[in-house]
Amino acid sequence: METEYLTVDPGKPDPEVIKKAGKVLRRGGLVAFPTETVYGLGGDALNMSAAGRIYAAKGRPSDNPLIVHIADTAHLYPLVKEVPEGAVALARAYWPGPLTMIFKKTTLVPYATSGGLETVAVRMPSHPVARALIEAGGGYIAAPSANSSGRPSPTRADHVKADLDGRIDMILDGGEVNIGLESTIVDFTEEIPVILRPGYINKAMLEEILGEVRMDPGLSSENENVRPKAPGMRYRHYAPKAPLTVVEGAAEEVAAFIRKKASEAEEAGQKAGIICAEEHRSLYEGLEIVSAGHLENDEEIALGLYGILRDFDEASVDRIWSEAFDSPGLGDAIMNRLLKAAGHQVITV
Numbered sequence: 001m002e003t004e005y006l007t008v009d010p011g012k013p014d015p016e017v018i019k020k021a022g023k024v025l026r027r028g029g030l031v032a033f034p035t036e037t038v039y040g041l042g043g044d045a046l047n048m049s050a051a052g053r054i055y056a057a058k059g060r061p062s063d064n065p066l067i068v069h070i071a072d073t074a075h076l077y078p079l080v081k082e083v084p085e086g087a088v089a090l091a092r093a094y095w096p097g098p099l100t101m102i103f104k105k106t107t108l109v110p111y112a113t114s115g116g117l118e119t120v121a122v123r124m125p126s127h128p129v130a131r132a133l134i135e136a137g138g139g140y141i142a143a144p145s146a147n148s149s150g151r152p153s154p155t156r157a158d159h160v161k162a163d164l165d166g167r168i169d170m171i172l173d174g175g176e177v178n179i180g181l182e183s184t185i186v187d188f189t190e191e192i193p194v195i196l197r198p199g200y201i202n203k204a205m206l207e208e209i210l211g212e213v214r215m216d217p218g219l220s221s222e223n224e225n226v227r228p229k230a231p232g233m234r235y236r237h238y239a240p241k242a243p244l245t246v247v248e249g250a251a252e253e254v255a256a257f258i259r260k261k262a263s264e265a266e267e268a269g270q271k272a273g274i275i276c277a278e279e280h281r282s283l284y285e286g287l288e289i290v291s292a293g294h295l296e297n298d299e300e301i302a303l304g305l306y307g308i309l310r311d312f313d314e315a316s317v318d319r320i321w322s323e324a325f326d327s328p329g330l331g332d333a334i335m336n337r338l339l340k341a342a343g344h345q346v347i348t349v
């Protein structure tokens with residue numbers, strides 16, 4: 001299949017282009033498009049065969065459910081059995097935006113979309129291209145991140161192209177996304193809402209609206225025998241090809257450790273990759289590093305992370321070491337993805 005590649009203005013997409021892409025979706029085809037979090041691979045969420053095509057294009061296990069994207073709050077109600085009060089309040093506060101909520105599904109949602117579950121994940125993105133496309137495509141668009149299964153999520157259209165060219169109908173290139181990490185997922189099918197995937201809308205922001213919120217115990221590195229509730233959080237994911245180790249501790253000691261490991265690797269003829277904070281650049285003098293951005297700007301770190309992991313693949317790096325990037329705002333989301341990319345390989349020095 002030939003993939004049509006079209007450029008769109010991220011703020012004000014050309015209605016003709018959107019119309020064309022909407023037609024592809026309405027006839028069951030697949031269109032990759034930018035959202036504020038990462039690029040999504042869209043297909044008609046109410047069409048079983050479109051959902052099947054999404055799994056095939058990504059090489060994704062078919063028991064890993066898709067998120068249904070809507071552009072209008074009214075479209076939530078036909079999809080779900082009930083909307084708890086807390087979810088109404090969260091939608092009011094953070095929709096449209098980087099928040100996905102999980103509800104008990106109605107029969108309108110095919111099992112192909114829900115991965116066989118009785119629940120459905122719903123998100124209303126804020127990106128103008130996403131919103132226009134969802135409407136043009138019929139209002140209910142299933143969209144996982146537009147990467148091949150297991151690779152880091154795409155934050156630019158060329159990432160999508162690298163993974164899915166020839167496997168989908170169309171790519172809409174709206175430039176770089178805004179956030180760079182996937183949406184926060186909150187499960188409303190239990191008594192107390194549970195965070196299944198941390199994201200830009202952090203725990204404190206959720207607590208402000210909901211009061212009590214729990215973190216899915218399966219997300220913690222310490223609970224390796226507890227399965228995360230979101231099927232997608234169980235797979236090795238966001239992962240670069242080379243093994244990655246996260247090193248925690250005081251900056252000087254972390255740098256000393258990584259320097260030693262990197263020179264050992266290079267002596268053994270391996271190509272080493274190092275990710276560090278911009279502020280720590282001088283601690284690695286003489287070594288090639290990739291700056292993750294400034295520590296006090298966690299949005300910069302979030303936005304760059306997946307691109308850095310992809311660049312290491314391109315550069316055929318053999319081993320990667322990264323500093324840890326904790327922060328009150330996006331720290332949970334960044335460390336969740338980084339630790340998953342590392343397969344929870346963490347060393348504390």
Ligand code: TXA
Pocket residue numbers: 035037038039040041064065066067100102114117119120121123125143144145146181182183185196229230231232233
């Ligand atoms: O930011 C995002 O959410 C992006 C953009 C494109 O909107 N989409 C995204 O989709 O990240 P995906 O498919 O890559 O990740 C969806 C995650 C998976 O971990 C999946 O297992 C989980 O959501 N999920 C979906 N439906 C669920 C359900 N009913 N119960 C539990 N987890 C669910």
Ligand code: MG
Pocket residue numbers: 144145153232
């Ligand atoms: Mg994904």
